[in-house]
Amino acid sequence: MASSVTDRFLRYVVIDTQSDASSPSQPSTEKQKNLGHLLVEELLEIGVSDAHLDEHGYVYGTIPSNSPKNTIPVICFCAHMDTAPDFSGTNVKPQIVRNYQGGDIKLPGDPRQVIRVAEHPVLKDLIGHDIVTSDGTTLLGADDKAGIAEIMTAAEFLIKNPDIKHGAIRILFTPDEEIGRGVEKVDLKKLGADFGYTLDGETAGTIEDETFSADGVEIVIKGVAMHPGFAYGKMENAIRIAGAIIDRLPKNMAPETTQGREGFIHPTGVSGVMEKAKLSFIIRDFTEDGLKQKEALLETITKDVLKAYPGSSHTFTVKEQYRNMKVVLDQHPEIVDYAEEAIRRAGMEPVRGSIRGGTDGSRLSFMGLPCPNIFAGGHAFHSPIEFVSSQDMEKAVKTIVELAKLWEERA
Structure with missing residues (x-):
């Protein structure tokens, strides 16, 4: 056999x-x-x-x-x-x-x-x-x-x-x-x-x-595009905003720093230009409450980052994957x-x-x-x-x- x-x-x-x-x-x-x-x-x-x-x-x-x-x-x-x-x-x-x-x-x-x-x-x-x-x-x-x-x-x-x-x-x-x-x-x-x-x-x-229970999250950032030679005080670069969101993610809530029954927030993709950027995440936790808490935290981080960019906006979309x-x-x-x-x-x-x-x-x-x-x-x-x-x-x-x-x- x-x-x-x-x-x-x-x-x-x-x-x-x-x-x-x-x-x-x-x-x-x-x-x-x-x-x-x-x-x-x-x-x-x-x-x-x-x-x-x-x-x-x-x-x-x-x-x-x-x-x-x-x-x-x-x-x-x-x-x-x-x-x-x-x-x-x-x-x-x-x-x-x-x-x-x-x-x-x-x-x-x-x-x-x-x-x-x-x-x-x-x-x-x-x-x-x-x-x-x-x-x-x-x-x-x-x-x-x-x-x-x-x-x-x-x-x-x-x-x-x-x-x-x-x-x-x-x-x-x-x-x-x-x-x-x-x-x-x-x-x-x-x-x-x-x-x-x-x-x-x-x-x-x-x-x-x-x-795990699992969701996917997609964040789309709409920045303010401007010729770089005339950008002072005007440009809001969507790529920089995306980078700031990733930088603010808790280091102890990543796949590489969690084990056992700990869940995580994991960026799986980033793409964009000055005007618009997209971030993709997977969120994992063994409980529904834990999943929602991590999603709320990610949205809070996004909103906090965007406070420094008053001309920019974002969408935050959650898609259920499995339970x-x-x-x-x-x-x-x-x-x-x-x-x-x-x-x-x-x-x-x-x-x-x-x-x-x-x-x-x-x-x-x-x-x-x-x-x-x-x-x-x-x-x-x-x-x-x-x-x-x-x-x-x-x-x-x-x-x-x-x-x-x-x-x-x-x-």
């Missing part, structure tokens, strides 16, 4: 599937469909007869129930096909460090890229594992092609072993998760699931039932409890965690499909030092199989 899931993973990561937040289309990049077409072909080959790719880039498929029980809930297993725009995903060259024996891992394509034990202590738990990395010039794509490979391998295993009884299982692979649009056009009626599990987490054994899925999952505790039991059956001690980010499950939960997040085994996502253990991917496959068995047993 470890060999099978790794072989699949290696096939998938070399396909460039980066999403693009600036694109208005769905999917945001057509190249994501290249992986979608391959996945449909493979699903059809293993016996998922209804597998298909729709016009929006979603892959759907069904493993029918093989149990005489008719009260088994329909489970969805979900992973996303796109990789993050944060670092290049073009021309990925995966390598395998077989039977890892400890120490830092130097990546051959860029000597500056080293996976250091001091920065990634989880490596101490991976002695003897086969560790897959990129060559250091691109990200690897374990986020979330590891999850895809695990779902595909589990699907094949269940189909080839009909003595393992399970209910109906829906498979969903999504585009554009990394840019927050992963489930915007998913057809939940067609999916027909009662609840789901995303395979998009990190350390083996982890089940996550809580995410903490724990609000929904706490109403369905058995979904997480069964995942913990499946992790135990797969040979691990479950660890319940919170995500300093979001998943497709965040949005799906509030759309009516409660959906916690299970580990996929990857680490150092969105970076050239991303890595994943073959053995941890195998553990995720076993967890999926045990979950399918568990829901059938207890129906």
Whole structure:
């Protein structure tokens, strides 16, 4: 099984599937469909007869129930096909460090890229594992092609072993998760699931039932343009105003200075000319109140800065992105409890965690499909030092199989 899931993973990561937040289309990049077409072909080959790719880039498929029980809930297993725009995903060259024996891992394509034990202590738990990395010039794509490979391998295993009884299982692979649009056009009626599990987490054994709540903020500054030779006492440079707002942000409220359950205000883009500038932010917190407080603080900073520029004005626009899925999952505790039991059956001690980010499950939960997040085994996502253990991917496959068995047993 470890060999099978790794072989699949290696096939998938070399396909460039980066999403693009600036694109208005769905999917945001057509190249994501290249992986979608391959996945449909493979699903059809293993016996998922209804597998298909729709016009929006979603892959759907069904493993029918093989149990005489008719009260088994329909489970969805979900992973996303796109990789993050944060670092290049073009021309990925995966390598395998077989039977890892400890120490830092130097990546051959860029000597500056080293996976250091001091920065990634989880490596101490991976002695003897086969560790897959990129060559250091691109990200690897374990986020979330590891999850895809695990779902595909589990699907094949269940189909080839009909003595393992399970209910109906829906498979969903999504585009554009990394840019927050992963489930915007998913057809939940067609999916027909009662609840789901995303395979998009990190350390083996982890089940996550809580995410950040998230908003985006856009501030547009309208300054006063003037010829620089005649600007004294008249020009109000929108670029300088934007810089002043960024400079006033609390240093202890940034992604690089927060951890655990602390939220942040994070500038993600700035552009403009003398007359007009635009600032983009993401705001994150585990509570709705914390989110609103940070947004109020950002607007107060903006207004305070603009007091020194009486001829200038601004707009402040908040766009909801996703909300903490724990609000929904706490109403369905058995979904997480069964995942913990499946992790135990797969040979691990479950660890319940919170995500300093979001998943497709965040949005799906509030759309009516409660959906916690299970580990996929990857680490150092969105970076050239991303890595994943073959053995941890195998553990995720076993967890999926045990979950399918568990829901059938207890129906």
